[in-house]
Amino acid sequence: xxxxxxxxxxxxxxxxxxxxxxxxxxxxxxxxxxxxxxxxxxxxxxxxxxxxxxxxxxxxxxxxxxxxxxxxxxxxxxxxxxxxxxxxxxxxxxxxxxxxxxxxxxxxxxxxxxxxxxxxxxxxxxxxxxxxxxxxxxxxxxxxxxxxxxxxxxxxxxxxxxxxxxxxxxxxxxxxxxxxxxxxxxxxxxxxxxxxxxxxxxxxxxxxxxxxxxxxxxxxxxxxxxxxxxxxxxxxxxxxxxxxxxxxxxxxxxxxxxxxxxxxxxxxxxxxxxxxxxxxxxxxxxxxxxxxxxxxxxxxxxxxxxxxxxxxxxxxxxxxxxxxxxxxxxxxxxxxx
Amino acid sequence: xxxxxxxxxxxxxxxxxxxxxxxxxxxxxxxxxxxxxxxxxxxxxxxxxxxxxxxxxxxxxxxxxxxxxxxxxxxxxxxxxxxxxxxxxxxxxxxxxxxxxxxxxxxxxxxxxxxxxxxxxxxxxxxxxxxxxxxxxxxxxxxxxxxxxxxxxxxxxxxxxxxxxxxxxxxxxxxxxxxxxxxxxxxxxxxxxxxxxxxxxxxxxxxxxxxxxxxxxxxxxxxxxxxxxxxxxxxxxxxxxxxxxxxxxxxxxxxxxxxxxxxxxxxxxxxxxxxxxxxxxxxxxxxxxxxxxxxxxxxxxxxxxxxxxxxxxxxxxxxxxxxxxxxxxxxxxxxxx
Numbered sequence: 001x002x003x004x005x006x007x008x009x010x011x012x013x014x015x016x017x018x019x020x021x022x023x024x025x026x027x028x029x030x031x032x033x034x035x036x037x038x039x040x041x042x043x044x045x046x047x048x049x050x051x052x053x054x055x056x057x058x059x060x061x062x063x064x065x066x067x068x069x070x071x072x073x074x075x076x077x078x079x080x081x082x083x084x085x086x087x088x089x090x091x092x093x094x095x096x097x098x099x100x101x102x103x104x105x106x107x108x109x110x111x112x113x114x115x116x117x118x119x120x121x122x123x124x125x126x127x128x129x130x131x132x133x134x135x136x137x138x139x140x141x142x143x144x145x146x147x148x149x150x151x152x153x154x155x156x157x158x159x160x161x162x163x164x165x166x167x168x169x170x171x172x173x174x175x176x177x178x179x180x181x182x183x184x185x186x187x188x189x190x191x192x193x194x195x196x197x198x199x200x201x202x203x204x205x206x207x208x209x210x211x212x213x214x215x216x217x218x219x220x221x222x223x224x225x226x227x228x229x230x231x232x233x234x235x236x237x238x239x240x241x242x243x244x245x246x247x248x249x250x251x252x253x254x255x256x257x258x259x260x261x262x263x264x265x266x267x268x269x270x271x272x273x274x275x276x277x278x279x280x281x282x283x284x285x286x287x288x289x290x291x292x293x294x295x296x297x298x299x300x301x302x303x304x305x306x307x308x309x310x311x312x313x314x315x316x317x318x319x320x321x322x323x324x325x326x327x328x329x330x331x332x333x334x335x336x337x
Numbered sequence: 338x339x340x341x342x343x344x345x346x347x348x349x350x351x352x353x354x355x356x357x358x359x360x361x362x363x364x365x366x367x368x369x370x371x372x373x374x375x376x377x378x379x380x381x382x383x384x385x386x387x388x389x390x391x392x393x394x395x396x397x398x399x400x401x402x403x404x405x406x407x408x409x410x411x412x413x414x415x416x417x418x419x420x421x422x423x424x425x426x427x428x429x430x431x432x433x434x435x436x437x438x439x440x441x442x443x444x445x446x447x448x449x450x451x452x453x454x455x456x457x458x459x460x461x462x463x464x465x466x467x468x469x470x471x472x473x474x475x476x477x478x479x480x481x482x483x484x485x486x487x488x489x490x491x492x493x494x495x496x497x498x499x500x501x502x503x504x505x506x507x508x509x510x511x512x513x514x515x516x517x518x519x520x521x522x523x524x525x526x527x528x529x530x531x532x533x534x535x536x537x538x539x540x541x542x543x544x545x546x547x548x549x550x551x552x553x554x555x556x557x558x559x560x561x562x563x564x565x566x567x568x569x570x571x572x573x574x575x576x577x578x579x580x581x582x583x584x585x586x587x588x589x590x591x592x593x594x595x596x597x598x599x600x601x602x603x604x605x606x607x608x609x610x611x612x613x614x615x616x617x618x619x620x621x622x623x624x625x626x627x628x629x630x631x632x633x634x635x636x637x638x639x640x641x642x643x644x645x646x647x648x649x650x651x652x653x654x655x656x657x658x659x660x661x662x663x664x665x666x667x668x669x670x671x672x673x674x
Contacts, residue, residue, distance in 0.1 A: 089641055098641035106644075147508035159608070163500055163507075170500075170610020171484035172646055177607040180640035182600055185521060192640050263519055270514040271496070271608060273507020303517040303529050304426055304435035307443075309509055 008032050008072045011121075012328025013061050014085040014128055014321075015039065017101040017155050020057075022064035023321050024072055025328040029139035031321055035067035045104045053104030054096075054113055062117035082121040083327030085128030086110055087158065089174045094125050097174075100191040101156065124331040128152075128323040129176050130167050132316075133160025134336055135326030136278045137167075140317030145276035149268055150316065151178065152323075153261065153283035157199040160326075163272065167336040179203065183263060198267075201260035204282050207236035210256050219249045240286045254286065255293045262297035269311055270303050280316035291315060345369050345409045348458075349665025350398050351422040351465055351658075352376065354438040354492050357394075359401035360658050361409055362665040366476035368658055372404035382441045390441030391433075391450055399454035419458040420664030421451055422465030424495065426511045431462050434511075437528045438493065461668040465489075465660040466513050467504050469653075470497025471673055472663030473615045474504075477654030482613035486605055487653065488515065489660075490598065490620035494536040497663075500609065504673040516540065520600055535604075538597035541619050544573035547593050556586045577623045588626065595630035596638075602631070603638035606648055617653035628652060 008024030016039060024033030040056035042048045061084055069076045088099025094111025096102065111125040133150040136142040142150060146165035152158035157179030161168035168175050179199030180192055187196025188209070200206055214220045215231035223242045227233045242250035265277050283290060295313050299305050318325050330336050345361030353376060361370030377393035379385045398421055406413045425436025431448025433439065448462040470487040473479040479487060483502035489495035494516030498505035505512050516536030517529055524533025525546065537543055551557045552568035560579045564570045580587035602614050620627060632650050636642050655662050667673050 089644060097644035145508075147512075161608070163505060164503075166501075168500060168609070171482075171612035172610055174641070174645065175484075175608065175610035177610075177640055180607040181518070181604040182638070183519060183522070185600070186523075194638065194640070197640075263522070267518040267604070268608065270517040271498070271512065271605065272505070273509055273512035273514075275508035301519070301531065303514055303531070303534075304511070307426060307435035308511065 008068070008076050008080065010081045010083065010328040010332035011065050011068045012083045012085070012131070012324040012326065012331065013064050014131065014323035014327060015057060015061065015087060015102065017044065017087065020060040020064050021321065021324050022068050023324040023328060024068050024076070025325055025332070029135070029325070029329060031325055033068050033071045034321070035064050035071060037063055043102050043104050048104050050105060050107045054108030054110065057102065057105055058110070058113035058117055061114050065118060079120040079122070081124070081331035082118055083124040083126070083131065083329070083331030084110070084114055085131035085323040085327040086125060087128045089177065090125065090127055092173050122331060124327065124335070126327065126330060126336060127173065127176065129158035129160040130169065130336055131160070131324070131326035131330060132158070132280055132318070132322035133162055133167055133326065134330050135318045135322045136280070136316055137162045138329060140322065141278045141314050142276060145312070147272065147274055148276045148278060149178070149272070149274050150278045150280055150322070151265070152281035153203055153279060154281035155204050157203050157264070158281070161272070169336065178264065178268060181264060181267060183267070198260070198264040202257065202264055204236045206260060207239060207253070207257050207283065208234070210253050211236060211239040214249060214253050219252065221249070222247055223250055243286065243289050251289065254289050258290055258293035259297045261290070261294045262301050265294070265298055265313065266301035266303070274311060275309070276312040276314065278314055278316050280319065280322050282320070284315050284319070287315065345405070345413050345417065347418045347420065347665040347669035348402050348405045349420045349422070349468070349661040349663065349668065350401050351468065351660035351664060352394060352398065352424060352439065354381065354424065357397040357401050358658065358661050359405050360661040360665060361405050361413070362662055362669070366472070366662070366666060368662055370405050370408045371658070372401050372408060374400055380439050380441050385441050387442060387444045391445030391447065394439070394442055395447070395450035395454055398451050402455060416457040416459070418461070418668035419455055420461040420463070420468065420666070420668030421447070422468035422660040422664040423447055423462060424465045426514065427462065427464055429510050459668060461664065461672070463664065463667060463673060464510065464513065466495035466497040467506065467673055468497070468661070468663035468667060469495070469617055469655070469659035470499055470504055470663065471667050472655045472659045473617070473653055474499045475666060477659065478615045478651050479613060484609065484611055485613045485615060486515070486609070486611050487615045487617055487659070488602070489618035490540055490616060491618035492541050494540050494601070495618070498609070506673065515601065515605060518601060518604055520604070535597070535601040539594065539601055541573045543597060544576060544590070544594050544620065545571070547590050548573060548576040551586060551590050556589065558586070559584055560587055580623065580626050591623065591626050592630045595627055596634045598627070598631045599634035599638050602635055602650065603640070607640050611648060612646070613649040613651065615651055615653050617656065617659050619657070621652050621656070624652065
């Protein structure tokens with residue numbers, strides 16, 4: 001083995017709500033290649049056929065893997081292991097059982113569909129958040145923390161749990177659906193069919209709602225202008241951008257968001273005695289303007305705050321590539337641990 | 338070894354808010370002896386000295402162990418292992434770090450204090466809910482369920498987590514504080530210093546509050562009479578008794594309680610993918626009038642209900658002795674697993 005060559009040894013693909021992102025990793029867990037395509041529109045469409053939606057998603061995965069192999073050129077083994085991270089509850093046979101973000105494909109055997117398109121590869125298909133936890137725990141920001149949670153704050157909230165140094169998968173492989181802890185029974189409805197789930201408050205979608213409330217109350221004048229003059233057109237991204245530029249009203253909205261983020265982290269700490277939270281996903285891009293107030297709110301919200309050793313809240317190392325990179329590592333190493 | 342002799346091989350003591358309960362277990366995990374004393378009043382008194390309260394609690398533990406040994410007579414080895422379950426966050430050195438129910442003793446090294454009084458015994462001191470989980474998982478209602486939670490619904494709520502077949506202790510031994518998940522930010526204040534903890538709703542204390550609300554609204558006529566005519570004097574026990582006799586208003590209150598119990602179980606299922614909940618503690622005495630509506634509410638409240646294998650919700654086998662019995666088993670076997 002030529003240690004300096006940095007040849008890809010595995011490919012990982014993360015199926016997201018808007019894009020299908022692939023990476024190649026080498027034997028040191030470094031990302032040495034990347035490819036992406038848009039997520040097929042049928043994936044989120046509950047009105048289409050499951051077979052059609054699932055096939056379109058599997059096609060997209062195969063397309064990304066082909067692009068990664070092409071990019072790697074002669075350095076890639078066509079039989080390289082491939083890991084695929086899927087957003088939702090995947091049972092141990094690889095069937096997608098529940099997925100608000102991939103609802104068109106619910107019921108499909110994702111493992112078989114991808115395997116049919118990549119007959120040469122050793123294939124691993126797992127929940128996306130568990131894959132992200134693998135990457136961060138092995139070689140990212142959760143390294144050395146054997147009781148950690150990787151929290152992906154995106155459109156919704158995903159969770160990958162590390163307990164006693166291993167990925168916690170639960171009885172059927174569904175563990176880590178942390179975004180669907182109910183935290184306010186009178187809260188807004190959730191696509192999952194209930195009300196007041198944590199991800200209604202502490203995600204990108206939650207930020208948008210907090211932002212529109214603040215805009216409607218006249219607290220976000222400059223941001224409304226930025227968004228074209230209509231408070232209803234204010235999105236989370238506008239607020240994050242404005243907060244990064246120091247806009248006071250936007251910083252207040254980020255503080256509100258941080259309070260809700262901290263509430264869920266406090267609940268997880270009560271249940272699991274977590275030593276480190278690793279924040280991933282789109283909202284992690286906000287960096288310290290979110291993490292700083294989250295740490296302060298967490299200190300107030302966690303049970304037994306003064307009695308506990310400090311719980312770390314840090315930003316993910318692999319960023320938006322954590323799911324894909326972890327899928328590749330797990331495929332290369334033959335499993336989630 | 339004489340298999341038929343049923344000699345006690347270990348003693349276990351559970352320090353509760355009202356009583357210190359001890360049991361002797363034999364090599365088959367059967368309970369073969371019992372003793373109890375009242376919890377010293379100083380244990381809950383934040384105004385007394387820590388040393389005094391902790392010494393009084395340790396004295397009570399030693400008194401119970403002596404009574405168990407006396408009861409067992411010549412059949413007991415004076416050096417039998419002793420396990421002690423403590424209500425609260427105990428760090429890995431045995432120091433009580435946080436305990437709403439034993440607040441007078443917070444800061445004390447409980448392990449050292451008990452060890453000084455039982456110099457001959459092999460001693461194990463652990464969180465009470467973790468001990469209960471050991472008993473139920475090894476030989477009780479959680480047997481065979483490797484992802485289970487033992488939920489103790491008493492004055493508050495305690496939790497013992499089993500994950501992949503082992504007790505989940507977390508980073509510092511504090512895991513399982515499930516009663517302090519925040520489930521309603523506008524909920525009633527909790528002795529822990531925050532608002533809207535799950536145990537404000539789904540415990541014996543929560544039942545009392547729901548009952549007084551119902552009594553104040555005139556929905557519990559017979560129960561108010563039973564309680565002496567004053568709605569403010571209605572307690573959870575009155576409602577449980579009346580519900581067991583078929584009182585319609587009381588059954589409605591039990592349904593409300595069940596909804597809150599189910600909400601927390603749903604949250605734990607989302608996070609941990611639990612296959613079985615074992616309900617222990619005083620409220621478990623209500624049996625099916627609580628567990629039936631809890632199962633129905635759970636089916637509505639859990640994420641992805643239709644897609645998941647059924648989650649079992651059953652009553653504890655060791656009842657109020659689970660903590661003491663599990664402490665004895667763990668002491669006998671040299672640890673929580």
